[in-house]
Amino acid sequence: MMDDIQDHFSSLLKEQGIEVSAAQLEQFESYYRILVEWNQKMNLTGITERDQVYTKHFYDSLSLAFHLDVKSISTLADIGSGAGFPGIPLKIAFPHIKLTIVDSLNKRIQFLKHVSEQLGLQQVELIHGRAEEVARKLPYRDGFDLVTARAVARMTLLNEFCLPFTRVGGQFAAMKGSDPAEEIKEASRSLKELRGKLKKVHSFTLPVEESARHIVIIDKTAATPAKYPRKPGMAVKSPLL
Numbered sequence: 001m002m003d004d005i006q007d008h009f010s011s012l013l014k015e016q017g018i019e020v021s022a023a024q025l026e027q028f029e030s031y032y033r034i035l036v037e038w039n040q041k042m043n044l045t046g047i048t049e050r051d052q053v054y055t056k057h058f059y060d061s062l063s064l065a066f067h068l069d070v071k072s073i074s075t076l077a078d079i080g081s082g083a084g085f086p087g088i089p090l091k092i093a094f095p096h097i098k099l100t101i102v103d104s105l106n107k108r109i110q111f112l113k114h115v116s117e118q119l120g121l122q123q124v125e126l127i128h129g130r131a132e133e134v135a136r137k138l139p140y141r142d143g144f145d146l147v148t149a150r151a152v153a154r155m156t157l158l159n160e161f162c163l164p165f166t167r168v169g170g171q172f173a174a175m176k177g178s179d180p181a182e183e184i185k186e187a188s189r190s191l192k193e194l195r196g197k198l199k200k201v202h203s204f205t206l207p208v209e210e211s212a213r214h215i216v217i218i219d220k221t222a223a224t225p226a227k228y229p230r231k232p233g234m235a236v237k238s239p240l241l
C-alpha cells in the first residue's frame with residue numbers, strides 16, 4: 001500500500017514523465033530500510049528521515065532522467081556512488097540499464113552488494129577500486145553510454161575520473177548542488193585533453209526543500225588519449241566537495 005510519502009514521490013515523478021510501478025516502489029522502500037539500518041554501523045548518509053531520503057536521494061538521483069533520454073541508454077557507470085546515488089535509483093526506475101558502480105571504499109561496495117541482492121537487481125556490477133585505475137582496463141575504458149558522478153569532486157578531477165569511462169558519442173553527467181560555472185571554467189583544459197565537450201548545464205530546484213541543483217552534461221568526442229587516466233595522485237589536485 002502506498003502511503004503519503006510514496007504517493008508524493010510517484011506524483012512528482014509522473015509530472016516529469018516517469019512512471020513507477022507498485023513493485024518498483026517496494027524496491028525503493030526496501031532500499032530506504034536497508035540504508036537506515038546499515039547507516040547505524042557505517043557512515044553512508046547524513047540524511048535518514050524517510051521523506052528526506054525520498055526527496056534528497058531518490059528523487060534527486062532520478063532528476064537525471066528529466067534531462068537525458070535514459071530509456072535509450074544501455075550501459076551506465078556511476079563513479080563514486082557511495083550509498084548508491086544516483087546509480088541504484090536509476091537502476092530501479094529503468095531496470096533495462098546495465099549498471100556498473102565503481103567506489104574506492106570497500107564497505108560501501110559491500111553495502112551495495114547487499115542492496116542489489118535484497119532488491120533482486122539484475123545486471124549490476126560492483127567494483128571496489130579507484131576510478132583512475134579501473135578506467136585503464138577493457139571493457140571499462142571508453143566503454144559506457146552514460147557515466148555519472150554525484151557529489152564526488154570538482155569538475156577538473158571529475159573529468160579525469162569519468163571521461164575515460166565514457167564511450168565516444170556517449171555522455172558524462174556531473175550532478176552538482178551549487179552553481180558549477182566557476183568549476184567548469186577552471187576545468188576547461190582537462191575537458192579538452194580528455195576529449196569532452198560541454199553540451200549543457202541544466203539548472204533546477206529540488207521540490208519541497210527548494211535547493212538548487214545543476215546537471216552538467218558533457219559529450220565525449222574522441223577516444224581517451226593513451227596517457228589517461230593518470231596514476232592516482234597524478235591527477236590535478238582538487239578539493240573534494
Ligand SMILES: C[S@@+](CC[C@H](N)C(=O)[O-])C[C@H]1O[C@@H](n2cnc3c(N)ncnc32)[C@H](O)[C@@H]1O
Nearest residue numbers: 080081082085102103104105130131150151152
Ligand atoms: C561524497 S561521496 C558521494 C556519494 C554519492 N555519489 C552521493 O551522491 O551520495 C563520494 C564517494 O566517492 C568515492 N570516491 C572518492 N574518490 C574516488 C576514486 N578515485 N575512485 C572511486 N571512488 C571514489 C568515495 O569512496 C565516496 O563513496
